[in-house]
Amino acid sequence: MKNFPVVDLSKLNGEEREVTMEMIKDACENWGFFELMNHGISLEMLDTVERLTKGHYRRCMEQRFREMVEMKGLEALQSEVGDLDWESTFFLKHLPESNISEIPDLEEEYRKVMKEFAKELEKLAEQLLDLLCENLDLEKGYLKKVFQGSKGPTFGTKVSNYPPCPKPDLIKGLRAHTDAGGIILLFQDDTxxxxxxxxxxxxxxxxxxxxxxxxxxxxxxxxxxxGKYKSVEHRVIAQKDGNRMSIASFYNPGSDAVIYPAPALLEKEAEKNTQVYPKFVFEDYMKLYAGLKFQAKEPRFEAMKAMKESTVNLGPIATV
Incomplete structure (x- = not known):
């Protein structure tokens, strides 16, 4: 745990910028994960989001989860469950259009705060994409432009609670998987x-x-x-005690965005004869991912490679 990469984003503005950028580079290449401190989102906002999220779960979701557990007989498990997760969730969409006003049971204060929180996370995601461009020697704005598609990026939040589980050895909070999309920003329980x-x-x-x-x-x-940066398999372990809050926001390409290896990176690697990843439309990948989320990612890449490339209209990418 002590070696897990923790990045103080405020140090980008001082003498430690170079060291901080190197930490981000190392985390992207060797971990696929890192933890941000001093990220620019106010601590008051984070505390409010946590308070309202936990209150909403107790008021609107806890009883429903208990009823689901009873209905499925999960408290009496005797063997491992491989097709179910011990989690209570709901989803918010932010971009290209928000659905927060349509989610039932949300208090008005909670709706307002989650809209504001999403705006802050969106700014942070775009800042991080530019930092990745800098580390990769890509033109500034390249990743944001790739994500645009015709309607801009897709951005949404999965709000999860992982209640106390009587048989954590037999059921996962969330089964192992890699995330399908772009960059994920997680505000998680600190206890x-x-x-x-x-x-x-x-x-x-x-x-x-x-x-x-x-x-x-x-x-x-x-x-x-x-493949210079890797998506990494991760999971959530259910716990016997405590209710874990997880607010994961996914800043992803637009549905019709064309995804393929950056030509500037391929030029650098030309002499190494490295394997080139496939090109595809993001929406096509998501359709495939929907049924294969909890399986290895490599066959998904192979399946996209096998699709007829004639379906992909690959135009030049302008940068900002």
């Missing part, structure tokens, strides 16, 4: 742990730290960087 990533043949805890934002990379950034 109840459970998130783990797979590195060097073992599962490693992602430390819960107060007021931090955990960043991880999705499959699309692995493709765009031609």
């Amino acid at each position: 109840v742990s459970g998130l783990q990533l797979f590195k060097d043949g073992q599962w490693i805890d992602v430390p819960p730290m107060k007021h931090s934002i955990v960043i991880n990379l999705g499959d699309q950034l692995e493709v765009i960087t031609n």
